[in-house]
Amino acid sequence: MNEPSGAYAADELRARVETATTGTPYRYRWTERGFDLVVDVPLPGGRRVHTYRVVLLPAERTFTLTDVVHTHERGPFGTTRRTVETGRARYRTWSRSLDGSERHSFSSADGHRLIRGVTEELGWREVGPATEKGALIAGAVGGLVALGILVGLAIAFWP
Missing domain, CATH: 3.30.1460 (Yope Regulator; Chain: A,)
Structure with a gap:
């Protein structure tokens, strides 16, 4: 058909x-x-x-x-x-x-x-919609930045 x-x-x-x-x-x-x-x-x-x-x-x-x-x-x-x-x-x-x-x-x-x-x-x-895709990308980038900061703080303050 x-x-x-x-x-x-x-x-x-x-x-x-x-x-x-x-x-x-x-x-x-x-x-x-x-x-x-x-x-x-x-x-x-x-x-x-x-x-x-x-x-x-x-x-x-x-x-x-x-x-x-x-x-x-x-x-x-x-x-x-x-x-x-x-x-x-x-x-x-x-x-x-x-x-x-x-x-x-x-x-x-x-x-x-x-x-x-x-x-x-x-x-x-x-x-x-494009706005939803943009929000997902922004969320992923924000999560990666936060993870990087946590790793950096863990390294800086490790005994």
Whole structure:
């Protein structure tokens, strides 16, 4: 069986994800390099918008998945705090109305599973974003520097 390649494969993936999100709280948004899934996360005293940003590399049939989380929280005396987190976000929230009639829960893992499920079915492979690779390299270099310092101190203070 011939597998679709290039732009056709990317269009097929986009269409499958858009179909998979129909009737769910996720809003599908087409982007030039892939797509975004956006969902509003209920928070007591604020709101959070979680975006799953997917960049497709059709020639290699690979993709990167990055979470972008915008949080708006209301504080005392009418103050607001806004934060943006980018990278891998794994969290779970629960909330309930004061009278207990409405309950909301959210897990960021659900969106990851949805995206990975569709991409796996179509034979796409996930690769880490460049920022993740940079963090791994920086961590390895930092570990080697710390090890070198410890060895140097052990030699300097050895009886």
